[in-house]
Amino acid sequence: MKVCFPASTFRLIARSSYPSTLLVIAILAIFRGIIAAVDQPPLDNAFESLEIRSVTVNNQPKPLAANGGVNLGANAENVSFSFGARTNAREAPIRVRYRLEGYDKDWRDGLGEMVFAIRFYNAAGDQIIQKNFAATGDSAGWKGTFKTSSFTHRRETIVVPAQASRLWVVITSAGPPSAVGIYVVGNFTISRPRTDTVPIVLLESPFARPTNDEINRALSGWTRDGNHPSMANIVSIGALPGEKAFAILDDDGRSHAEWHNIMETAAAVNPGEQIVVEWDEAFSIGVGDAMTVNYPKLTEGNYRFQVAGFDIYGNPTGPHVSIAVLAPPPLWRMAWFWGAACASVLIMITAAWRYVAWRKMQREMVRLRSERALENERLRIARDLHDDFGARVTEISIASALAKKKPNLPETASADFDRISTLSRDLVTALYETVWAVNPENDNLDALVNYLCQMANHLCEQPQLPCRFRVMDLPSDIQVSSQTRHNIIMAAKEAIHNVIKHAHASELILAVSFEDGSMIISVEDNGCGFEVMPAPGGNGLTNMNRRLTDLGGTCEIRSQSGSGTKVIMWLKLPPESQTLPLSQSS
Numbered sequence: 001m002k003v004c005f006p007a008s009t010f011r012l013i014a015r016s017s018y019p020s021t022l023l024v025i026a027i028l029a030i031f032r033g034i035i036a037a038v039d040q041p042p043l044d045n046a047f048e049s050l051e052i053r054s055v056t057v058n059n060q061p062k063p064l065a066a067n068g069g070v071n072l073g074a075n076a077e078n079v080s081f082s083f084g085a086r087t088n089a090r091e092a093p094i095r096v097r098y099r100l101e102g103y104d105k106d107w108r109d110g111l112g113e114m115v116f117a118i119r120f121y122n123a124a125g126d127q128i129i130q131k132n133f134a135a136t137g138d139s140a141g142w143k144g145t146f147k148t149s150s151f152t153h154r155r156e157t158i159v160v161p162a163q164a165s166r167l168w169v170v171i172t173s174a175g176p177p178s179a180v181g182i183y184v185v186g187n188f189t190i191s192r193p194r195t196d197t198v199p200i201v202l203l204e205s206p207f208a209r210p211t212n213d214e215i216n217r218a219l220s221g222w223t224r225d226g227n228h229p230s231m232a233n234i235v236s237i238g239a240l241p242g243e244k245a246f247a248i249l250d251d252d253g254r255s256h257a258e259w260h261n262i263m264e265t266a267a268a269v270n271p272g273e274q275i276v277v278e279w280d281e282a283f284s285i286g287v288g289d290a291m292t293v294n295y296p297k298l299t300e301g302n303y304r305f306q307v308a309g310f311d312i313y314g315n316p317t318g319p320h321v322s323i324a325v326l327a328p329p330p331l332w333r334m335a336w337f338w339g340a341a342c343a344s345v346l347i348m349i350t351a352a353w354r355y356v357a358w359r360k361m362q363r364e365m366v367r368l369r370s371e372r373a374l375e376n377e378r379l380r381i382a383r384d385l386h387d388d389f390g391a392r393v394t395e396i397s398i399a400s401a402l403a404k405k406k407p408n409l410p411e412t413a414s415a416d417f418d419r420i421s422t423l424s425r426d427l428v429t430a431l432y433e434t435v436w437a438v439n440p441e442n443d444n445l446d447a448l449v450n451y452l453c454q455m456a457n458h459l460c461e462q463p464q465l466p467c468r469f470r471v472m473d474l475p476s477d478i479q480v481s482s483q484t485r486h487n488i489i490m491a492a493k494e495a496i497h498n499v500i501k502h503a504h505a506s507e508l509i510l511a512v513s514f515e516d517g518s519m520i521i522s523v524e525d526n527g528c529g530f531e532v533m534p535a536p537g538g539n540g541l542t543n544m545n546r547r548l549t550d551l552g553g554t555c556e557i558r559s560q561s562g563s564g565t566k567v568i569m570w571l572k573l574p575p576e577s578q579t580l581p582l583s584q585s586s
């Protein structure tokens with residue numbers, strides 16, 4: 001319905017006062033809202049009749065999502081669905097079926113059943129026992145109606161219990177209270193088998209013989225029973241009018257009906273004997289009440305749980321409801337999990353590497369700060385020695401030289417002053433060597449080679465021994481520690497002293513080279529030479545070898561009598577020596 005207002009109404013509102021205008025507009029809005037609400041179409045009853053009430057996994061409830069789905073989680077076991085008719089439904093379905101698409105091949109019913117039973121009585125008319133043969137779900141040949149469906153033949157053997165003297169045949173829907181559906185039984189016989197002759201028939205279907213009884217008329221010797229007996233019917237099962245059968249058409253989940261014979265037509269039996277019961281049946285049986293169904297385990301995948309309404313014949317009537325069901329794979333089988341795991345491992349490795357690098361850098365900074373502090377201290381000591389101690393020794397040497405020139409000085413005192421001057425000069429030389437060794441500015445290969453050449457030239461100057469130098473092009477950025485420089489200088493000095501003292505040579509050659517990270521220093525003369533012993537006996541040769549060995553190098557002496565001597569010192573500089581410290585690189 002559509003409501004329209006004439007233009008004159010709005011012109012009237014426009015000419016009215018401001019409060020009146022607001023009031024009229026409010027009234028019209030309320031009126032139009034009421035009309036719009038009435039104009040809405042009614043909700044589809046199909047979506048009001050049934051509901052899925054809960055989903056649980058291992059007795060733990062799973063929330064239903066707003067989009068009508070549920071996530072069961074990985075490794076879903078003991079999955080239960082609870083469903084049924086809505087309490088406020090306008091018309092609840094007679095029969096409710098369910099299925100889990102992706103798991104069930106067809107619709108499934110609840111635990112509703114009807115029975116074909118043999119009831120035994122004693123001579124006093126008291127019931128002793130009842131043997132039930134249940135029917136549930138759909139029979140094998142069920143096709144939607146009992147006229148088009150094929151019947152299933154059943155045969156059972158029963159031992160008559162003690163004290164039994166009579167039996168009844170009972171066809172009933174008195175199973176679970178919520179059972180609904182149709183159960184048709186025809187052509188039943190109860191007989192006492194015999195090996196030599198034809199079995200004795202104790203009781204047979206009243207429709208086994210031709211009868212003119214109309215459908216649903218009372219049968220002689222049989223009666224309807226239950227709290228809703230009108231659901232017990234007689235139906236025609238074949239093309240011919242005479243083919244009839246008992247039927248229970250139960251469409252009331254709160255009641256039941258049954259057929260049974262009466263005591264006057266009850267068959268006589270003897271305790272302990274065997275009887276054979278045969279009958280044909282067709283059925284479609286389910287439930288019409290709320291129920292809970294369970295699935296032991298669901299593999300990973302997408303499912304859809306459906307609940308629908310059916311009639312008593314198992315034909316759909318329309319009401320239905322469904323939810324999407326997701327059973328995801330385990331986390332370790334998901335692509336995002338491995339991506340996250342790889343990313344986490346990569347992050348952890350990167351973090352560990354960064355941490356190790358940071359720790360290494362911290363240690364290196366601490367080492368460099370320590371070296372810087374040590375170098376600063378060495379530089380301070382070298383300057384103090386040079387500026388203070390060196391000046392005082394020089395002052396002593398000058399004072400002794402001036403004192404020697406004084407007149408009337410005894411010869412003994414003059415000789416003493418000469419000795420003091422000589423010792424002072426030697427002390428100044430030794431002090432210079434110490435200052436040079438301590439000074440961190442000399443911790444490089446270039447300074448070491450320059451000092452070697454100066455030292456060799458100074459040592460050979462007094463004995464007037466010619467000295468030649470063979471120095472290859474050396475890198476200027478190779479670091480050599482103070483300890484290494486000191487030991488090399490002392491070893492080379494010892495070798496030159498040996499040439500001056502013992503070789504009687506006319507020439508000395510000092511060669512320095514640097515190859516593949518190794519420094520090679522050789523001191524060679526053309527003197528008298530000597531026979532090299534396996535274990536040098538002198539302290540000088542032993543000290544040279546020990547100094548180089550302590551540094552990780554070698555000292556080799558090559559000499560023969562009359563052909564001169566060559567001392568070769570080899571030292572592998574460590575990799576960290578290839579870079580200058582901060583004090584020199586800056």
